[in-house]
Amino acid sequence: ETGVTQTPRHLVMGMTNKKSLKCEQHLGHNAMYWYKQSAKKPLELMFVYSLEERVENNSVPSRFSPECPNSSHLFLHLHTLQPEDSALYLCASSRTYRGADTQYFGPGTRLTVL
Amino acid sequence: GNSVTQMEGPVTLSEEAFLTINCTYTATGYPSLFWYVQYPGEGLQLLLKATKADDKGSNKGFEATYRKETTSFHLEKGSVQVSDSAVYFCALHKSGYSTLTFGKGTMLLVSP
Numbered sequence: 001e002t003g004v005t006q007t008p009r010h011l012v013m014g015m016t017n018k019k020s021l022k023c024e025q026h027l028g029h030n031a032m033y034w035y036k037q038s039a040k041k042p043l044e045l046m047f048v049y050s051l052e053e054r055v056e057n058n059s060v061p062s063r064f065s066p067e068c069p070n071s072s073h074l075f076l077h078l079h080t081l082q083p084e085d086s087a088l089y090l091c092a093s094s095r096t097y098r099g100a101d102t103q104y105f106g107p108g109t110r111l112t113v114l
Numbered sequence: 115g116n117s118v119t120q121m122e123g124p125v126t127l128s129e130e131a132f133l134t135i136n137c138t139y140t141a142t143g144y145p146s147l148f149w150y151v152q153y154p155g156e157g158l159q160l161l162l163k164a165t166k167a168d169d170k171g172s173n174k175g176f177e178a179t180y181r182k183e184t185t186s187f188h189l190e191k192g193s194v195q196v197s198d199s200a201v202y203f204c205a206l207h208k209s210g211y212s213t214l215t216f217g218k219g220t221m222l223l224v225s226p
Contacts, residue, residue: 006157
């Protein structure tokens with residue numbers, strides 16, 4: 001399988017649940033990203049990892065916890081979310097961090113928080 | 115700071131019509147400029163890009179020219195198809211920054 005994959009594609013969870021989103025890239029890239037896409041808002045960058053090290057955290061609430069065990073995998077752990085966290089969560093990767101390299105996106109996980 | 119402004123959508127066209135989606139940006143220096151497209155149920159994918167002034171990016175019949183004097187990167191296509199229906203995002207990358215600054219996206223709806 002090539003490109004960037006994300007699982008699950010859809011997730012419904014209650015406010016007290018704990019769940020995780022998974023992203024895997026098969027492109028040999030060194031940088032990975034989590035974005036949040038809400039209706040009628042620009043894409044919001046949440047986290048950036050470069051060579052498995054978190055290099056950016058854009059004021060994201062602690063109920064979102066990223067993990068990057070290796071350069072091919074990225075997780076987003078979710079706990080005690082709020083209904084306003086319902087959105088499409090997109091993972092992306094690029095060859096390097098800070099260069100104008102093309103970012104390749106996964107299909108996203110559609111999250112609904114009840 | 116850096117910012118990207120796109121025209122509000124949706125843009126509704128008939129098949130074979132001419133398309134223009136406006137994009138203007140604010141940034142110092144010479145950012146790289148991108149158009150990404152998001153088809154229904156999918157993530158974003160790069161459509162075209164330009165890295166310096168007067169460059170023209172093109173792909174799948176779409177074109178955009180990097181205009182430094184007007185800080186614009188308008189997307190055009192001479193004859194749209196139903197399969198072009200999607201959301202189009204203009205974005206910039208400023209050297210030294212980690213990632214892209216996106217516009218809010220413009221939905222394009224093409225009817226037969």
